[in-house]
Amino acid sequence: xxxxxxxxxxxxxxxxxxxxxxxxxxxxxxxxxxxxxxxxxxxxxxxxxxxxxxxxxxxxxxxxxxxxxxxxxxxxxxxxxxxxxxxxxxxxxxxxxxxxxxxxxxxxxxxxxxxxxxxxxxxxxxxxxxxxxxxxxxxxxxxxxxxxxxxxxxxxxxxxxxxxxxxxxxxxxxxxxxxxxxxxxxxxxxxxxxxxxxxxxxxxxxxxxxxxxxxxxxxxxxxxxxxxxxxxxxxxxxxxxxxxxxxxxxxxxxxxxxxxxxxxxxxxxxxxxxxxxxxxxxxxxxxxxxxxxxxxxxxxxxxxxxxxxxxxxxxxxxxxxxxxxxxxxxxxxxxxxxxxxxxxxxxxxxxxxxxxxxxxxxxxxxxxxxxxxxxxxxxxxxxxxxxxxxxxxxxxxxxxxxxxxxxxxxxxxxxxxxxxxxxxxxxxxxxxxxxxxxxxxxxxxxxxxxxxxxxxxxxxxxxxxxxxxxxxxxxxxxxxxxxxxxxxxxxxxxxxxxxxxxxxxxxxxxxxxxxxxxxxxxxxxxxxxxxxxxxxxxxxxxxxxxxxxxxxxxxxxxxxxxxxxxxxxxx
Amino acid sequence: xxxxxxxxxxxxxxxxxxxxxxxxxxxxxxxxxxxxxxxxxxxxxxxxxxxxxxxxxxxxxxxxxxxxxxxxxxxxxxxxxxxxxxxxxxxxxxxxxxxxxxxxxxxxxxxxxxxxxxxxxxxxxxxxxxxxxxxxxxxxxxxxxxxxxxxxxxxxxxxxxxxxxxxxxxxxxxxxxxxxxxxxxxxxxxxxxxxxxxxxxxxxxxxxxxxxxxxxxxxxxxxxxxxxxxxxxxxxxxxxxxxxxxxxxxxxxxxxxxxxxxxxxxxxxxxxxxxxxxxxxxxxxxxxxxxxxxxxxxxxxxxxxxxxxxxxxxxxxxxxxxxxxxxxxxxxxxxxxxxxxxx
Numbered sequence: 001x002x003x004x005x006x007x008x009x010x011x012x013x014x015x016x017x018x019x020x021x022x023x024x025x026x027x028x029x030x031x032x033x034x035x036x037x038x039x040x041x042x043x044x045x046x047x048x049x050x051x052x053x054x055x056x057x058x059x060x061x062x063x064x065x066x067x068x069x070x071x072x073x074x075x076x077x078x079x080x081x082x083x084x085x086x087x088x089x090x091x092x093x094x095x096x097x098x099x100x101x102x103x104x105x106x107x108x109x110x111x112x113x114x115x116x117x118x119x120x121x122x123x124x125x126x127x128x129x130x131x132x133x134x135x136x137x138x139x140x141x142x143x144x145x146x147x148x149x150x151x152x153x154x155x156x157x158x159x160x161x162x163x164x165x166x167x168x169x170x171x172x173x174x175x176x177x178x179x180x181x182x183x184x185x186x187x188x189x190x191x192x193x194x195x196x197x198x199x200x201x202x203x204x205x206x207x208x209x210x211x212x213x214x215x216x217x218x219x220x221x222x223x224x225x226x227x228x229x230x231x232x233x234x235x236x237x238x239x240x241x242x243x244x245x246x247x248x249x250x251x252x253x254x255x256x257x258x259x260x261x262x263x264x265x266x267x268x269x270x271x272x273x274x275x276x277x278x279x280x281x282x283x284x285x286x287x288x289x290x291x292x293x294x295x296x297x298x299x300x301x302x303x304x305x306x307x308x309x310x311x312x313x314x315x316x317x318x319x320x321x322x323x324x325x326x327x328x329x330x331x332x333x334x335x336x337x338x339x340x341x342x343x344x345x346x347x348x349x350x351x352x353x354x355x356x357x358x359x360x361x362x363x364x365x366x367x368x369x370x371x372x373x374x375x376x377x378x379x380x381x382x383x384x385x386x387x388x389x390x391x392x393x394x395x396x397x398x399x400x401x402x403x404x405x406x407x408x409x410x411x412x413x414x415x416x417x418x419x420x421x422x423x424x425x426x427x428x429x430x431x432x433x434x435x436x437x438x439x440x441x442x443x444x445x446x447x448x449x450x451x452x453x454x455x456x457x458x459x460x461x462x463x464x465x466x467x468x469x470x471x472x473x474x475x476x477x478x479x480x481x482x483x484x485x486x487x488x489x490x491x492x493x494x495x496x497x498x499x500x501x502x503x504x505x506x507x508x509x510x511x512x513x514x515x516x517x518x519x520x521x522x523x524x525x526x527x528x529x530x531x532x533x534x535x536x537x538x539x540x541x542x543x544x545x546x547x548x549x550x551x552x553x554x555x556x557x558x559x560x561x562x563x564x565x566x567x568x569x570x571x
Numbered sequence: 572x573x574x575x576x577x578x579x580x581x582x583x584x585x586x587x588x589x590x591x592x593x594x595x596x597x598x599x600x601x602x603x604x605x606x607x608x609x610x611x612x613x614x615x616x617x618x619x620x621x622x623x624x625x626x627x628x629x630x631x632x633x634x635x636x637x638x639x640x641x642x643x644x645x646x647x648x649x650x651x652x653x654x655x656x657x658x659x660x661x662x663x664x665x666x667x668x669x670x671x672x673x674x675x676x677x678x679x680x681x682x683x684x685x686x687x688x689x690x691x692x693x694x695x696x697x698x699x700x701x702x703x704x705x706x707x708x709x710x711x712x713x714x715x716x717x718x719x720x721x722x723x724x725x726x727x728x729x730x731x732x733x734x735x736x737x738x739x740x741x742x743x744x745x746x747x748x749x750x751x752x753x754x755x756x757x758x759x760x761x762x763x764x765x766x767x768x769x770x771x772x773x774x775x776x777x778x779x780x781x782x783x784x785x786x787x788x789x790x791x792x793x794x795x796x797x798x799x800x801x802x803x804x805x806x807x808x809x810x811x812x813x814x815x816x817x818x819x820x821x822x823x824x825x826x827x828x829x830x831x832x833x834x835x836x837x838x839x840x841x842x843x844x845x846x847x848x849x850x851x852x853x854x855x856x857x858x859x860x861x862x863x864x865x866x867x868x869x870x871x872x873x874x875x876x877x878x879x880x881x882x883x884x885x886x887x888x889x890x891x892x893x894x895x896x897x898x899x900x901x902x903x904x905x906x907x908x909x910x911x912x913x914x
Contacts, residue, residue, distance in 0.1 A: 134722055135604035161721045165713055183723040210711045212758060214788055220723050220754035221711055292716040
């Protein structure tokens with residue numbers, strides 16, 4: 001049997017040895033043990049194929065892990081920071097691939113890159129890291145000490161030593177919140193590589209370890225960014241943005257009796273407007289209970305700025321459920337400065353500099369723009385969403401949109417929006433807006449925060465397409481229905497951001513290209529007008545059947561649509 | 572012939588693997604995650620003195636009786652006016668130092684609580700090299716409040732006498748320890764539990780030590796049989812409840828003298844302040860006094876003061892000699908109090 005050894009491949013040789021052992025049942029090895037071993041070998045082999053060795057020239061390198069067939073790979077910000085926009089990556093197949101930087105989350109120490117040249121890369125699947133238990137078997141695949149000169153990753157196995165760990169920021173950023181702790185060896189160079197569970201699913205990205213007096217080598221405590229945090233930021237990263245982490249605009253502290261309470265709050269913050277006050281006890285955030293300051297930081301650290309999440313507090317003995325919009329931690333320029341600081345660009349201008357020296361394959365895939373890591377990929381994502389909207393548009397046309405029916409609160413309404421004018425008839429009166437002019441002129445109807453402007457933007461995005469309306473960019477992904485309005489809600493949606501005619505709006509677009517929400521600001525530091533658009537449950541075409549309009553914690557009105565004419569008459 | 576030998580070797584390997592596998596299958600009744608979760612409930616986080624440079628102010632402990640007896644490593648962390656103890660579920664207690672077994676560097680603490688999950692010491696038994704174990708400790712202080720301590724897995728690599736040192740000093744314990752094959756002994760680890768695959772207590776992680784032979788950091792645990800003997804000795808009063816010379820330093824704060832912070836390699840032992848009403852205040856010690864001898868033993872650094880003081884048995888007279896305004900003065904501060912007592 002040994003004679004049939006195929007040419008030199010260690011894995012095959014090992015497989016043959018294993019097969020030889022399998023063929024000697026006389027020694028009484030329980031077949032379950034052999035099956036488990038064979039399964040483990042297969043799981044590790046599959047994960048090996050997804051491991052990326054990243055070389056950042058003289059400044060070292062690290063690891064990465066492929067998560068899509070078209071070459072998107074996750075790694076650490078601190079791994080790619082010295083490399084700049086273009087880097088060379090190796091896979092276990094022994095080949096080198098050019099790669100381009102796509103998106104950065106400097107605070108979370110995450111970077112998304114894209115390997116070029118194939119659309120059939122082997123890739124790992126993100127698991128639900130909240131399901132990970134202490135004691136679970138796990139393994140890391142990466143490039144410790146940059147040993148992978150043959151591009152085949154090193155594997156180190158261990159168990160999960162801790163979950164939901166909080167690791168204070170190293171320096172000013174690189175906060176590891178809600179991370180996984182493992183005793184699998186995590187050494188310098190493992191940074192950015194995948195942490196896998198027993199089934200070979202990706203549960204995290206390794207990026208940090210406790211190093212103390214014994215030098216920069218593993219001492220039994222490595223930390224991985226959780227898959228769930230990575231998933232939360234993936235939309236933002238794919239959009240080529242410079243992603244930011246979130247703050248409530250408030251700080252919390254442990255009270256003498258152990259409760260987690262608000263110790264300070266900005267009175268200009270959204271959370272203040274939604275009703276958060278000094279000394280409020282934090283009960284839960286984004287659906288996760290908060291019993292320690294660490295737990296609070298853990299939840300907050302996994303959430304991107306801009307998301308709307310539920311916040312439950314106890315205020316003077318009364319339980320209050322708030323819906324808050326998370327603010328940015330950093331000013332955009334501050335983040336850009338952090339990214340630039342460590343980049344090895346002679347001009348000291350960060351990834352934006354040295355564009356002319358980029359390899360040809362990367363040059364067409366990179367566009368510098370303030371606030372973005374790589375604007376090229378924002379256009380890619382915006383156009384993808386634009387195509388979905390166009391496909392879902394159906395007969396919607398350039399003619400005036402007419403929506404009419406009953407208010408759930410009582411009375412009839414009629415809305416008409418054309419290129420030039422938007423008019424709404426409500427039981428309380430009629431309002432109109434010059435749809436061709438500045439949309440922030442008057443936030444009408446009164447009390448809505450700008451409902452007519454929101455409808456104008458909605459119509460223009462559908463009719464003209466995102467690329468043609470003002471300055472429209474891909475914002476990322478967000479929970480579909482934070483207010484819990486839509487019975488079909490729950491998953492996440494793509495979000496477009498548009499700045500047009502004096503207003504700023506974010507439009508939520510579902511997988512079918514339907515716009516399911518519009519948030520529109522006529523002024524900063526004020527509550528936006530939120531329109532939530534739902535279709536009838538039995539309507540496969542997904543035509544709007546109901547609009548719910550909110551401003552902050554106040555519902556402006558619920559519109560039950562009986563007449564829906566999305567300009568079908570016109571071409 | 573060579574082929575034959577190789578085959579024999581392979582079969583031996585397989586037999587060995589098979590036995591290990593069968594053994595693993597036999598204890599696999601309870602999933603490891605559950606074994607770990609149950610063991611973790613019996614490990615506590617301890618907070619006391621320290622926080623300077625490489626002297627951590629935290630370590631771990633093991634609950635060995637439902638009414639609050641805790642075993643931990645005797646260390647400077649315990650030289651504190653208050654030792655805080657946080658249980659796995661986040662409950663906080665102030666722990667009292669019952670006593671110390673200086674030979675095993677084992678300390679017994681007590682908290683006022685009942686119905687606690689605990690490891691029974693009565694059934695303590697040794698384990699052989701090759702035993703698979705889990706180590707549970709609050710290494711690096713990474714867990715706070717109700718967060719679970721760190722869990723690592725490893726194997727008892729060898730059972731051997733501890734020949735180790737801390738700095739220049741030899742470790743006082745010369746008996747056998749379990750040397751582990753994973754990096755378990757980190758800052759915060761001392762006092763952590765080592766359990767077998769069924770969750771039974773196998774040993775306690777010791778202080779950070781280096782091998783006298785090789786200088787490498789050791790990963791080891793004091794066997795559970797030694798824990799049982801040591802805690803018996805402390806609880807029955809057969810172990811001196813004192814801390815041995817050169818093993819543990821004692822801050823002169825215990826007699827009310829606050830020295831300048833130990834920030835240099837050789838910090839001169841100036842008195843920074845004197846706690847009002849303390850033995851030092853009553854004797855007449857003042858700030859800016861420079862301590863030059865403790866109990867007639869000459870000292871030139873803050874560390875030496877702490878060591879000299881740590882070398883006095885409880886009840887021994889504390890005599891401190893200082894230089895004040897160019898002249899020598901000697902003060903008698905009365906008997907040395909126990910480490911845990913308020914000054």
